Amino acid sequence: DMRRGTDIKAIYSIYQIYQILKKEKFDMVQYTTPNAALYSSIASYFIKVPIRLYCQWGIRYVGFENKKRVLFKLFEKITCKYSTHIRAASKKNLEFAISEKLYSNTKGKLIGEGGTIGVDLSLFNIAKKNTYNKDIRKKFKITNEFVFGFIGRLSIDKGAIELLEAFKEISKQIITAKLFIIGNLEINTCINKDLIEWAKNNKNIIFIEQIKREELVKYYSIFDCFVHPTYREGFGMVLQEAGAMGCPIITTDIPGAGEVMINGESCLLIKSKDTEELKRGMKEIIFNHNKRINLSREAFKRTKEKFCRKKMLKNQLADYIDLLNKE
Template sequence: MESPKFKLVAITTVAVSMKAFYEGQFEAFNRAGFETFAICAEDSEVSNFLPPETKFIPVNFTRLVTPLKDIKLLWQLVGIFRKYNFDIVQYSTPKAALLGAIASFYTRVPIRIYLLWGLYYEGQHGVKRAILKFFEKVICFFSTRILPDSREMISYIQQQGVTKGAKCGMIYNGSACAIDTEEFEPVKWSQSGEQLKSKLGIPKDGIVIGLFCRLTGDKGVNEMMTAFQRISQERPNVYLLVVGREEQKDRLPSGTMDVINNHHRVFRLGWQETLLPCYAALDIFCLPSYREGFPQSLIEAQAMGVAVVTTNIVGARETIVNNQTGLLVEPKNSQTLYAALKKLLDNSQLRKEFAKNGRERVVKMFGRKEFLQAMVTHHLNLLKN
């Protein structure tokens, strides 16, 4: 008689988060004998990235604060958890994590895992910051295991009084889902990168900087545009490739959006099914964020052999080795960002050296196969204990 499978459900607020950060996880747990489930807001894309063995349960979360609707969603989750009797619930992103933690505790799910990909209260102020920090404490309190995606975040949340260290751990060397380094391979995509540059009208000797992120203030977009305007006045062969959507609740100033939409050497692309040709077109990747967990885009860029510039903040600085694979700058400072970009623009050999070192480090430390094996082993050990 076949022994019953362990049941694991993963929860995110929206489908795009699950698609971006759960790549390969469901397949790995299915191969290990788990019965897997996915919960997020319904989206036409869900069926395109979930394996057929994984059951999708739609719950119409929103990112906005909607108290009455959220209470209904909480009870919907309670009903789902009672129906399926899960062994493991793992949740991430603010709304899904809060409701998932409360509902799984209430229904006595034995293993409740918080995949902590960043602290939403960072960058907020006053009452809003206090409320969001309280929500983080609630999530951590109701969780049996907390898995930040960076080593530094483990000590940081303890210093912040969000949780105690006994619950905390990290999978492999960190990140949300590591990197498929065979797919993220510079030579494989070099022709696609050249074709993209040609399509955009960027000359072969043009130097391309990339900014791939949500277009919000806390991603450092204002500082990036300020620095690029100065660079563009000094260097006619430098271009900026921007990929990202605007956020309704954190709109950028009109001056910043004017540069993004109207500067003749800024190319803004819409939704991209894959960013690989975009990375392949770059000479420098930049993420001047104010707050991060462990930015996936930074290790993706390095896997693609691109020199990087990012801010000296928790999580982001763990993705690079300063002055070996990239450069760290102060957050909220367009002058230091400009200086770092100028340093790389002035020295093509340094860019090549950083690119080579970055690729080697990602292959060594952030391979997806090793990451997924470590995650499956971690979860099986929790079930044994």
């Protein structure tokens, strides 16, 4: 049992993992996500698992400040210390981690172009985009309205405030614009309650809770623009999925998110935590038809070339074999 955030039950979680590892005697343990990685690195270190592989698909403390940042940086250092090998999600995340002295350049490595397992192009099949688009528009009674899409936790560090504030201004000028928000509102969120209430009562904002990937692919097809104004990111699976379905993309110029696509070619990059710049980007996508078409085409092309699942799994397998052979 593992929960988000800090939790006194973490000690019991570590103990449970320790018992499993002690019984099974694994040659390698791989872990990711902040809490799971922290607990597993500690447990596998004391069991002396030969290969303790930390997939650092994001660095949690980046979005924090003051004492909270110090505490969560300490947790990250512990995870890195107790791991024998680390695989960063992107080049800039790797460089940042080394500059922060989380680990040495001999312990950390980037596989391929970055990312994790890539996109299953048989599921995210752009040939079905028009059919899916018609089905979803019919379901929600949407005709020719321009549709923005957001997928993920609606939380501060995913850029929820900037997203809602930017759309609030845009919807005053383009009253038919729609915004799909797919994902859960984070519990105990610090987002302004008035802003949340405005969004929930706005008929042009459609909230959908988490859905299966088989259904999610259909929603990417309706997005005229995929918006991802995150503060921190490992690499951004949703950006790869959006690219696979030929969505014009707006995301932030930060390690991870800003490396999936190329600014001005296959996406628009904006400053993190900047509502005005996000609003300008969203307007540019709406009013510049040629730009929108070009971004869509290049996002698909880059995803197919760089982030196809078969290619990325092949790279990952080669890394596993190399690690095991060294032991």
